[in-house]
Every structure is written in structure tokens, then in C-alpha cells.
Amino acid sequence: MNWRALEVSTEEAPPTLEEPELGGFELKKLSGKHKQVCALLAQGVDRATIASLVDFTPEYITMLAKEPLCKQYIMDMNEVAGMQLSAMFSKSVEVISDAMDNGNITEKLKGARLQLEATHRIGAADPNPAPTQTTDDRLERLASRLIDLLARNTPKEPIEGFSEIVVPDNSLQLPLF
Numbered sequence: 001m002n003w004r005a006l007e008v009s010t011e012e013a014p015p016t017l018e019e020p021e022l023g024g025f026e027l028k029k030l031s032g033k034h035k036q037v038c039a040l041l042a043q044g045v046d047r048a049t050i051a052s053l054v055d056f057t058p059e060y061i062t063m064l065a066k067e068p069l070c071k072q073y074i075m076d077m078n079e080v081a082g083m084q085l086s087a088m089f090s091k092s093v094e095v096i097s098d099a100m101d102n103g104n105i106t107e108k109l110k111g112a113r114l115q116l117e118a119t120h121r122i123g124a125a126d127p128n129p130a131p132t133q134t135t136d137d138r139l140e141r142l143a144s145r146l147i148d149l150l151a152r153n154t155p156k157e158p159i160e161g162f163s164e165i166v167v168p169d170n171s172l173q174l175p176l177f
Contacts, residue, residue, distance in 0.1 A: 026069075027064070027067045027069045027070065034064060034070065035073065037050055037054055037061060037064050037070070038064075038070050039077065041061075041070075085118055086119050088115050089116075089119060089121065092112040092115045095111065095112040096109070096112050
């Protein structure tokens with residue numbers, strides 16, 4: 001696992017907390033340890049492991065993860081990582097060119113493909129597209145479809161008349177149960 005977050009300076013500056021109107025506390029400044037926690041969270045490390053690495057409780061890690069300042073710091077780190085990934089586009093073009101010029105370089109092509117998919121230059125559209133309809137619109141459409149289905153499956157008026165079984169004279173008659 002990549003523990004790059006451990007490189008963050010852990011010089012302790014006391015965290016600045018301010019009490020918001022609705023109770024509880026809101027973090028106003030990130031210390032080195034807080035930034036280290038954010039970096040580990042961004043890498044997908046679980047809260048128990050983070051807590052043991054930085055000598056916090058898992059509950060405090062959870063509380064930090066919900067803090068607006070921590071969320072913004074993680075978003076900033078993700079933005080930088082996204083720019084780095086986009087900047088690798090020219091390397092992918094070189095790998096593809098090298099593979100085309102020098103034969104089958106399977107591993108390099110796989111890496112280039114991953115990079116191109118990650119930057120959405122090839123592959124499927126966004127896996128998490130923004131919803132085009134509100135929940136109310138969707139429910140209204142589903143209700144309309146249900147009404148149409150019920151109308152089609154409603155039993156028709158019964159046909160007046162009677163039914164009988166006609167058996168030819170030369171056939172064997174079996175009792176009907």
C-alpha cells in the first residue's frame with residue numbers, strides 16, 4: 001500500500017476549533033496530523049489503520065472525515081492528482097507509437113489503455129452521470145406506466161353464453177373430474 005501521506009510534516013500546531021450555532025465543533029485549521037489523516041483517507045486506508053498510525057481514535061478519524069475543511073483538502077488533493085493524470089496523456093501516445101513501431105508490447109499497451117480510460121479519452125461514458133430527471137419526474141413516469149399496464153390487463157366483459165363438450169360417437173368417453 002502506498003503510504004505517501006506519512007511524508008507529510010507532523011509538526012503539531014494546535015487545531016483551531018470554533019463552536020457553530022447548532023452545537024458541536026467545526027475545525028478551522030488543519031494541523032500536519034490532520035493533513036496526514038486526509039491523505040490516508042484519500043488513499044482509501046481504513047479508519048482503524050489511520051487511527052493507529054497517527055495516534056487518534058477511529059471515532060475522531062470519522063469526525064475529521066466529515067469536517068468541511070478536511071473534505072475540501074481531500075478534494076484539492078484529488079484535483080492535483082487529476083491534473084497529473086491528464087498530463088500523462090503524451091506518455092501514453094508515445095507508448096502507443098512505440099508499440100506500433102516496434103511490435104507487440106502488451107504491458108505498455110495495457111498501461112496506456114488504463115491511462116486513456118482514466119482520463120476519459122477512450123472507453124465508456126461517465127459511469128456516474130448526473131441524473132436527468134428528478135425523483136418526482138421518475139415517479140410520475142412510473143405511475144403513468146403502471147396505469148397503462150393495468151388498463152391493458154383489465155379483464156374484458158364476460159361473453160354471455162354457455163359451453164359444452166362435444167364428443168364424437170365413435171370415441172371412448174372418459175369421466176371428467
